[in-house]
Ligand SMILES: Cc1cc2nc3c(=O)[nH]c(=O)nc-3n(C[C@H](O)[C@H](O)[C@H](O)COP(=O)(O)O)c2cc1C
């Protein structure tokens with residue numbers, strides 16, 4: 373059975389669906405309607421482009437059915453200034469209110485991650501939300517243990533990443549590494565999926581960008597991530613399933629402070645590569 377269904381009455385025979393398929397799986401039949409030859413079906417990544425691009429809603433694809441699509445309002449046109457403000461007002465939040473975020477709200481926050489691009493539309497990232505001060509403290513201790521080991525085994529590297537100072541500060545405040553966040557979001561993916569690290573970065577960045585709309589803030593947890601990659605105790609404590617690997621970690625919670633300005637950045641560095 374074909375993956376696609378075409379409503380002949382609605383089909384405008386414009387061939388746009390054929391053009392946008394990233395894998396070139398569609399062709400036009402003799403009447404100018406799209407078709408997918410049976411041999412092509414196995415290669416469909418279910419990206420939904422063929423369905424989403426049809427202005428007549430004439431095409432359905434069982435791997436990404438039209439019934440699950442959301443219509444984009446015809447007058448939707450992103451405003452450049454608003455869009456830039458939205459992106460530029462994202463901040464790494466390092467001070468959190470001392471209150472947990474409800475599971476309901478965290479689910480709302482994480483749901484946006486599903487819509488980020490993923491290599492070959494693999495959508496293979498899973499999320500583990502760590503809650504409870506005791507668990508976060510245990511993880512901080514594991515990170516400190518890893519840092520101590522790094523200081524011993526690779527003192528130069530440890531110094532470059534400021535580890536001796538971070539260890540001292542963590543011992544004093546208990547909130548240097550994970551910043552006192554009430555949650556961390558741990559993304560994990562199949563260990564053999566080449567696109568997983570980049571796909572994770574994108575999905576967690578969607579989460580970071582969406583967080584302020586829910587009154588939340590996040591920050592990438594670089595020390596925790598490096599520890600997760602180098603020190604098995606981290607994944608063991610979180611019981612990350614075999615053959616999966618941690619690919620990204622975000623801290624999350626209610627921001628304690630509000631920002632009032634957009635910080636400056638380096639000027640754009642761009643060059644044009646011309647022929648001749
Ligand atoms: C790490 C990564 C690598 C990708 N590589 C390619 C690529 O080589 N060619 C391509 O056409 N699309 C590539 N994509 C785009 C994905 O196929 C696309 O995100 C996915 O099919 C979902 O479609 P959407 O981005 O329109 O939502 C890549 C995406 C990611 C995140």
Ligand code: SF4
Pocket residue numbers: 392393394395396397398415416417418419420421422423433435436
């Ligand atoms: S869902 Fe994507 S890959 Fe599959 S036929 Fe449509 S456009 Fe091509």
